[in-house]
Amino acid sequence: MNPALRQQLERLAMRLDELDAHLADPALSQDINRYRSVAREQAEVAELVQRWRGYQQAEADLATARELLAEPEMAEMARDEIASAEAAISRLDGEVKTLLLPKDPDDARNAFLEIRAGTGGDESALFAGDLARMYTRWCDARGWRVEVMSENASDLGGYKELVLRIEGDAVYGQLKFESGGHRVQRVPATESQGRIHTSACTVAVMPEPDEATEITLNPADLRIDTFRASGAGGQHINKTDSAIRVTHLPTGLVAECQDDRSQHRNKAKALAVLQARLRDRERAEREAKEAATRRSLVGTGDRSDRIRTYNFPQGRLTDHRINLTLYKLGQIMEGDLADVISALQTAQAQDQLAALEGAA
Numbered sequence: 001m002n003p004a005l006r007q008q009l010e011r012l013a014m015r016l017d018e019l020d021a022h023l024a025d026p027a028l029s030q031d032i033n034r035y036r037s038v039a040r041e042q043a044e045v046a047e048l049v050q051r052w053r054g055y056q057q058a059e060a061d062l063a064t065a066r067e068l069l070a071e072p073e074m075a076e077m078a079r080d081e082i083a084s085a086e087a088a089i090s091r092l093d094g095e096v097k098t099l100l101l102p103k104d105p106d107d108a109r110n111a112f113l114e115i116r117a118g119t120g121g122d123e124s125a126l127f128a129g130d131l132a133r134m135y136t137r138w139c140d141a142r143g144w145r146v147e148v149m150s151e152n153a154s155d156l157g158g159y160k161e162l163v164l165r166i167e168g169d170a171v172y173g174q175l176k177f178e179s180g181g182h183r184v185q186r187v188p189a190t191e192s193q194g195r196i197h198t199s200a201c202t203v204a205v206m207p208e209p210d211e212a213t214e215i216t217l218n219p220a221d222l223r224i225d226t227f228r229a230s231g232a233g234g235q236h237i238n239k240t241d242s243a244i245r246v247t248h249l250p251t252g253l254v255a256e257c258q259d260d261r262s263q264h265r266n267k268a269k270a271l272a273v274l275q276a277r278l279r280d281r282e283r284a285e286r287e288a289k290e291a292a293t294r295r296s297l298v299g300t301g302d303r304s305d306r307i308r309t310y311n312f313p314q315g316r317l318t319d320h321r322i323n324l325t326l327y328k329l330g331q332i333m334e335g336d337l338a339d340v341i342s343a344l345q346t347a348q349a350q351d352q353l354a355a356l357e358g359a360a
Helices: 003-023 026-030 032-068 071-099 124-139 170-178 263-290 329-333 338-359
Strands: 111-119 145-153 159-167 179-185 196-205 222-227 243-248 253-257 306-311 316-319 325-326
Touching: 003 032, 003 124, 026 325, 032 071, 071 338, 111 124, 111 170, 124 145, 124 170, 124 179, 124 222, 124 329, 145 263, 159 170, 159 263, 159 325, 170 196, 170 329, 170 338, 196 263, 222 306, 243 263, 243 325, 253 263, 306 329, 316 329, 325 338
Parallel strands: 179 306
Antiparallel strands: 111 159, 111 196, 145 159, 179 196, 222 243, 243 253, 306 316, 316 325
């Protein structure tokens, strides 16, 4: 381990002493939010310092064992202890560096998942429906709750636009890499000549803000329109102006909801989606600035980025960001995204680790 990382770990050990002292102060418990913040940081730093102390102890054990090699009667035992200490050092080195990697505070949040049909007309809308089913099945397998916030169905099936709210354990952390352009290559059901067509959809995954971090909306910046809900079935359809469209005038961002019979609940849902879109916009602008000084694993996150191709004739999925190719497209479209998500998370960790070691 290089000297710069050692110095950083020693500073964290001193920080742990400070955090322990803060938690022992009775005055801290008077501010519950501050107490939770300090307790969370203390738990994270304590885990890291524990691994660092274990690493140092393994180094000391290795030095002692090497000294014993000079004594013939202790040589065999020394060799066993050397092997054990070297294995511990290797394991703890990886654990320490993993814990040092920067964490995205949004990873633990619920998320809004937005799918929009792009080039390809009706086929693109059908593919948007297929993506929605794929993500819904992945969520169902994890016990996550999926709620439709708004939908604009296509005449031939699928969606022109669909916004889902997904609630569960670390939703955003698992789905955040799905943002971008998704391209499909297949023979549409309406194609009589058997020709392969290419169409595309865009996906946006946005963390759901909490009250402490959400953007304050100025009512003067909002235009709220009501309109009659449209869709299949339901006696309330086309009879009451229960659907809501909210436009944020400074940015032009729009969110709408017509899923509920209640105008009030539709307005609350539309405002929640708008909050997430504004926060996502701020995040994208910030990352675009940071990209000038560091490379991002998944590009800019720009919706126009083509991140993935679904080739049905070959049964192949290709993620272009990490050169991942899997010949199990049927299973993936049924919601088996484990290999894809795991590969993206691993690639990000490797990228961060390389940056960490390069900066040290």
